[in-house]
Amino acid sequence: MEKFQLHILGCGSATPTVRHFPSAQVLTLRGRSYMVDCGEGAQLQLRRCRIGFASINHIFISHLHGDHCFGLMGLMSTFALHGRPTDLHVYSPAGLREVLQPQIDYFCRGMSFQVVFHEVPTDRSEEVFSDSALRVTTIPLQHRVPTCGYLFCEQPGLPHIRRDMIDFLGIPHYAIMGIKEGGGWTTDDGRVFSHEQLTVPARPPRAYAYVSDTLFCPRCAELIRGVDLLFHESTFAESDAARAVETNHSTAMQAARMAELAGATRLVIGHFSSRYDDEDLLLAEARSVFPHTERAAETRVFDIGE
Amino acid sequence: MEKFQLHILGCGSATPTVRHFPSAQVLTLRGRSYMVDCGEGAQLQLRRCRIGFASINHIFISHLHGDHCFGLMGLMSTFALHGRPTDLHVYSPAGLREVLQPQIDYFCRGMSFQVVFHEVPTDRSEEVFSDSALRVTTIPLQHRVPTCGYLFCEQPGLPHIRRDMIDFLGIPHYAIMGIKEGGGWTTDDGRVFSHEQLTVPARPPRAYAYVSDTLFCPRCAELIRGVDLLFHESTFAESDAARAVETNHSTAMQAARMAELAGATRLVIGHFSSRYDDEDLLLAEARSVFPHTERAAETRVFDIGE
Numbered sequence: 001m002e003k004f005q006l007h008i009l010g011c012g013s014a015t016p017t018v019r020h021f022p023s024a025q026v027l028t029l030r031g032r033s034y035m036v037d038c039g040e041g042a043q044l045q046l047r048r049c050r051i052g053f054a055s056i057n058h059i060f061i062s063h064l065h066g067d068h069c070f071g072l073m074g075l076m077s078t079f080a081l082h083g084r085p086t087d088l089h090v091y092s093p094a095g096l097r098e099v100l101q102p103q104i105d106y107f108c109r110g111m112s113f114q115v116v117f118h119e120v121p122t123d124r125s126e127e128v129f130s131d132s133a134l135r136v137t138t139i140p141l142q143h144r145v146p147t148c149g150y151l152f153c154e155q156p157g158l159p160h161i162r163r164d165m166i167d168f169l170g171i172p173h174y175a176i177m178g179i180k181e182g183g184g185w186t187t188d189d190g191r192v193f194s195h196e197q198l199t200v201p202a203r204p205p206r207a208y209a210y211v212s213d214t215l216f217c218p219r220c221a222e223l224i225r226g227v228d229l230l231f232h233e234s235t236f237a238e239s240d241a242a243r244a245v246e247t248n249h250s251t252a253m254q255a256a257r258m259a260e261l262a263g264a265t266r267l268v269i270g271h272f273s274s275r276y277d278d279e280d281l282l283l284a285e286a287r288s289v290f291p292h293t294e295r296a297a298e299t300r301v302f303d304i305g306e
Numbered sequence: 307m308e309k310f311q312l313h314i315l316g317c318g319s320a321t322p323t324v325r326h327f328p329s330a331q332v333l334t335l336r337g338r339s340y341m342v343d344c345g346e347g348a349q350l351q352l353r354r355c356r357i358g359f360a361s362i363n364h365i366f367i368s369h370l371h372g373d374h375c376f377g378l379m380g381l382m383s384t385f386a387l388h389g390r391p392t393d394l395h396v397y398s399p400a401g402l403r404e405v406l407q408p409q410i411d412y413f414c415r416g417m418s419f420q421v422v423f424h425e426v427p428t429d430r431s432e433e434v435f436s437d438s439a440l441r442v443t444t445i446p447l448q449h450r451v452p453t454c455g456y457l458f459c460e461q462p463g464l465p466h467i468r469r470d471m472i473d474f475l476g477i478p479h480y481a482i483m484g485i486k487e488g489g490g491w492t493t494d495d496g497r498v499f500s501h502e503q504l505t506v507p508a509r510p511p512r513a514y515a516y517v518s519d520t521l522f523c524p525r526c527a528e529l530i531r532g533v534d535l536l537f538h539e540s541t542f543a544e545s546d547a548a549r550a551v552e553t554n555h556s557t558a559m560q561a562a563r564m565a566e567l568a569g570a571t572r573l574v575i576g577h578f579s580s581r582y583d584d585e586d587l588l589l590a591e592a593r594s595v596f597p598h599t600e601r602a603a604e605t606r607v608f609d610i611g612e
């Protein structure tokens with residue numbers, strides 16, 4: 001099975017520390033890379049994670065706080081320097097084009113590609129992107145500015161053909177794609193074999209949910225039900241739960257509760273406040289609720305659905 | 307003697323590598339920090355270099371290429387988050403205010419301080435800043451956009467008082483500052499002692515020159531004559547000298563020639579192109595011309611004038 005992977009470029013929060021870069025991630029699937037948030041230094045971290053710049057054509061920004069988008073200009077500037085041939089698509093809540101376009105015009109004069117901005121809703125779940133590998137849907141969140149998460153669902157694969165039936169019935173090569181796509185087969189002597197008799201179902205499509213900065217938001221659980229991997233912000237420890245409410249953030253235990261509510265297979269926590277020297281505390285708190293929790297760390301890679 | 311130090315936050319060039327951050331430095335003297343260029347990730351590097359954010363009140367930008375200024379927004383945004391009480395002064399060639407102010411207005415709403423932009427000339431040497439510790443003068447350079455370097459000269463200190471003369475003549479405490487500032491002393495019986503008899507000269511003020519992106523520019527040597535430390539961009543090795551000319555950059559040997567022409571005491575090379583895996587090659591080339599050369603590296607600290 002082809003790998004579907006999450007690469008952590010940065011998992012700190014707004015105040016810089018020596019431990020973390022601000023929020024940035026990349027999903028890789030079938031040779032393509034999809035960037036999720038783009039905090040300062042994301043382009044440096046792409047190098048460290050050995051992710052090719054040219055493989056990135058789509059960037060999904062959760063909200064317009066600097067620690068989630070200040071890496072965009074550096075990245076675009078490097079794309080411009082490299083003479084990138086293809087357009088770059090950036091998905092974000094309203095306002096990014098207005099703040100970024102003047103900088104692009106100033107710093108990337110005469111560049112070889114267009115930046116295409118797509119405004120996404122933050123008040124409802126809506127499919128905002130689809131290609132042959134993935135569908136991307138917004139997850140409305142509750143933060144100090146309009147914010148959404150993103151659900152990345154693998155496109156369902158075609159069923160697998162049953163080699164034994166093909167051989168037994170002598171089905172010719174040219175007919176196989178038609179059967180995979182839903183057709184059956186009738187033999188020369190009139191016997192009919194259904195699609196289901198000739199195939200085995202494809203494995204279920206894999207899904208990853210990115211829940212960015214938010215107040216604990218249990219109604220989201222329905223939107224991300226059964227995901228293979230959930231990233232959930234975990235800015236605070238339980239002892240700072242009041243501060244989490246004040247700043248519209250979540251605790252590690254709330255992230256774990258969300259994973260439990262949504263029936264996620266695995267949880268990754270991140271977006272750690274700079275106040276915790278020992279983030280294992282956050283991990284322990286989350287695991288007390290949802291044992292299959294991992295801690296994000298720069299350059300760490302998580303397999304989705306394996 | 308109080309230390310006057312150069313801290314390297316980043317010494318790569320525009321294309322990101324795993325080895326370097328883009329250009330950013332901090333000078334420290336008498337408890338104050340002066341930032342010189344501010345490439346992406348500078349605020350993270352401040353943490354690594356253990357330089358307090360509050361000690362920075364002045365930032366000197368050499369030119370408006372992203373690898374020298376994309377760290378400003380992140381840094382200002384963190385200043386805003388910290389509720390910084392004092393204004394921040396940013397010196398740069400024309401255009402920075404226009405491109406940065408809209409972002410400041412968007413990302414730092416209601417912040418507790420002002421960013422005061424100062425436009426500096428790039429076609430002549432001019433004093434652009436002075437406080438009780440330093441004077442800063444522009445160094446006109448030749449790059450693809452208006453660019454200047456900066457010469458940082460320590461303010462001359464007062465001469466030291468001769469303890470033996472004070473004791474011998476019984477000069478009272480209240481008179482000492484007047485003598486240090488240039489006065490003499492007349493004893494009760496009318497004997498006159500000159501300022502020079504009562505003091506020993508202060509040590510010569512120390513100086514640091516930052517020569518940012520530029521075509522080799524020998525006429526600059528006169529402006530930076532005798533500096534204790536010269537940082538000179540060294541983007542290319544001698545084998546790529548033609549590329550240096552094409553892109554308005556310098557080679558490591560040209561940096562060394564400049565150090566020699568200017569009679570600098572020590573040279574630090576940096577702004578290395580991503581193409582050289584082994585930067586010791588650049589160091590060796592520079593040292594073949596100017597032996598007192600060091601290689602910049604992230605978090606490295608150089609004493610100025612010791």
